[in-house]
Amino acid sequence: MTAQTSSGSSTIKVRVQDRPAVLVGSGYVALLLGLVCLILAGWFAYSALWRDRFGVVEVSWLMLLGALLLFIVALLFAGSIYSLQPNESAVLTLFGSYAGTDSAPGLRATVPLFRAQKVSQRVRYHECEKLKVNDLIGNPIEIGAVVVWRVDDCAKAIFQINDYADFVGAQTESALRHIAGRHPYDFDEAVANPVSEASATSDRIAARTLSLRESGDQVTNELIVELKDRLSVAGVTIDEAWINHLAYAPEIAPVMLRRQQASAVIAARKLVVSGAVDIVKEALGKLKDETDIDLDPERKAAMVSNLLVVLVSDKDATPVVNTGTLYA
Known part of the structure; x- marks a missing residue:
């Protein structure tokens, strides 16, 4: 067999x-x-x-x-x-x-x-110290995990492997490196770095949809399945596993932090602009449907410009009363 x-x-x-x-x-x-x-x-x-x-x-x-x-x-x-x-x-x-x-x-x-x-055959655990590996995009990251295991087949544990406890440690480290290399650290990075057509496979594309940071449960399940497969020859089964450390490597951590902050600012700006446009559309619609005011395109453009400036600005706007006319 x-x-x-x-x-x-x-x-x-x-x-x-x-x-x-x-x-x-x-x-x-x-x-x-x-x-x-x-x-x-x-x-x-x-x-x-x-x-x-x-x-x-x-x-x-x-x-x-x-x-x-x-x-x-x-x-x-x-x-x-x-x-x-x-x-x-x-x-x-x-x-x-x-x-x-x-x-x-x-x-x-x-x-x-x-x-x-x-x-x-009692339940034991192995803590894999943090490892420095490259994720799917190639960024250096640090990752660590804890694995809960026990001997399920005593004959295999004695006769197949010289030291099954050391074997668990070695296979845990190898499987963790393999899983970390199959997924990006963050999903935004996978979107920003799409896979090339030459290397595009169904498994590779599917792996990019799961990030180490955002898809912890799915990644942990992958780790458990792979460890069970690797350790079955030694009569060892895995009951539980989880990632207990995940971070960018120190040499790129400050850069990635600034990148995440910039992404958060951009996302917030997009939300503010989208909300401001909806408010302006609603205001123009109500003026048209509920009042007798009929604005020509030039006045609509001026109103839209003023409203967007007020709504999108980070600071409180100071109103200025226009006593003249747009056609003066």
Whole structure:
């Protein structure tokens, strides 16, 4: 079986998968049997030494051999016992061969000579320190994320990857760089820098519609999907992720701040001008419909000019009374 990942991730052959262990049972039974064997071994050893009628100590080597065998069996029972806490599993191996996974909590036991390697399935988190990457437009940005993960397949976690915790960290950094490079920091930048026809693909065009700053939920979902794909080979699943740091790189941050401020001023000006035009249109319409005043084009132009100056100006207008006439 081969795990195929999305663009930017590796392809690793999956050689083993989790399966329930068969030769396992209650550890209390094994503990009881071990104690019985230990008691019998002591009794056999005691009975192996006895005195004859002349007071000479005799030794029964057969009884001593039985005591030794019982003691060895007691040790084997003791070595086969292990305990599991909730959200913890044991991967069983026999001479290096995978024999199954036991996930039942409590005192457990397996066949003697089986080796039980415990794996925690508790929820853990990895905080990816802020990385300096280039967004889709090419602007250097800083981005960081937090990923909540847990082991879902214990056999893969043990046999596929040497250190699955380090693997989570490396893949999180790689996936975060890949996701950050697929989207612009701000949607306004994507509009100002349209994609060329030569490099225009459906995925590239779709990625430009989602910005890192304004489409946080969608970008986070992309990160979760890609991480699940990358980490499935290690038996790890992602429960949650979020971006905890996003900013322009220090070398361009002041310039981008001024650009954002300029964009905000332009947007506000457009709104003011649009509102002023609507007010002037409404005023001219009411003068025409509700009064007998009939303005010729020149007077309408003068009125429109004066109203726009008053409405668009940043400062309060000072009215000037015109005592003359437009035709003087």
